[in-house]
Amino acid sequence: MTINIELSPFDLFDKWYEEAKEAEPSDPNAMTLASVSVDGKPSARIVLLKEWDKDGYVFYTNFESRKGQEVLATKNVAICFHWKSLKKQIRIEGIATPVSDEQAQAYFDTRPRMSRIGAWASMQSQPLDKRETFEQRIKDFDTKFDGQEYFPKPPHWSGFRVTPENFEFWEELDFRLHNRFIFTQKDGDDWIAQRLYP
Ligand SMILES: Cc1cc2nc3c(=O)[nH]c(=O)nc-3n(C[C@H](O)[C@H](O)[C@H](O)COP(=O)(O)O)c2cc1C
Numbered sequence: 001m002t003i004n005i006e007l008s009p010f011d012l013f014d015k016w017y018e019e020a021k022e023a024e025p026s027d028p029n030a031m032t033l034a035s036v037s038v039d040g041k042p043s044a045r046i047v048l049l050k051e052w053d054k055d056g057y058v059f060y061t062n063f064e065s066r067k068g069q070e071v072l073a074t075k076n077v078a079i080c081f082h083w084k085s086l087k088k089q090i091r092i093e094g095i096a097t098p099v100s101d102e103q104a105q106a107y108f109d110t111r112p113r114m115s116r117i118g119a120w121a122s123m124q125s126q127p128l129d130k131r132e133t134f135e136q137r138i139k140d141f142d143t144k145f146d147g148q149e150y151f152p153k154p155p156h157w158s159g160f161r162v163t164p165e166n167f168e169f170w171e172e173l174d175f176r177l178h179n180r181f182i183f184t185q186k187d188g189d190d191w192i193a194q195r196l197y198p
Contacts, residue, residue, distance in 0.1 A: 003181050013090060020088075032046055035076075035077050049081075055163065056163040063156045064123070078091065099158060099161050117145065120145075121141050179198070
């Protein structure tokens with residue numbers, strides 16, 4: 001077992017992701033997203049990685065949710081993948097910025113109709129008095145967009161692109177004697193890999 005540090009961290013991510021797609025029974029694109037509030041309190045939850053390239057890693061969410069507000073306010077995030085079946089972990093720390101409305105709408109249009117209705121109906125992270133209130137909102141938006149195959153995304157629903165400042169690749173070895181490398185960039189130049197004690 002070894003981590004191929006000849007590859008750029010973006011290419012190494014892609015290589016491991018391809019392995020995860022084969023090995024993970026569900027949601028290989030699930031990642032923990034950690035955000036931080038303006039008063040420095042961290043919070044974490046799972047989101048799904050939907051698009052990625054050399055510019056960063058994109059997830060979609062409600063910008064009025066707890067995470068949405070925190071990410072808009074402080075921009076600093078960490079994401080973490082753990083693929084149990086591969087015994088591998090990738091950590092990325094970086095800066096999150098909203099994607100364009102065009103990019104978000106293009107992704108929104110690929111979602112099943114009821115997921116799109118749900119994005120309108122859910123006031124994510126707000127108190128909900130009872131399930132029926134949510135179900136009524138779902139009905140109302142379903143009626144509002146009745147007969148429309150495509151309709152606009154909610155203004156408060158979009159994506160964040162996480163531009164990496166560093167990557168860490170970790171693979172499990174026997175007796176907890178793991179391999180671990182952190183990649184950082186010096187002055188916007190090539191990525192440098194540094195081995196870390198596990
Ligand atoms: C497998 C899985 C995938 C999820 N994907 C997303 C996602 O892509 N976007 C999202 O907003 N919430 C997603 N969630 C729900 C979040 O974990 C979280 O409950 C929700 O976004 C509210 O978080 P917040 O109150 O911290 O903003 C997912 C949850 C799980 C378990």
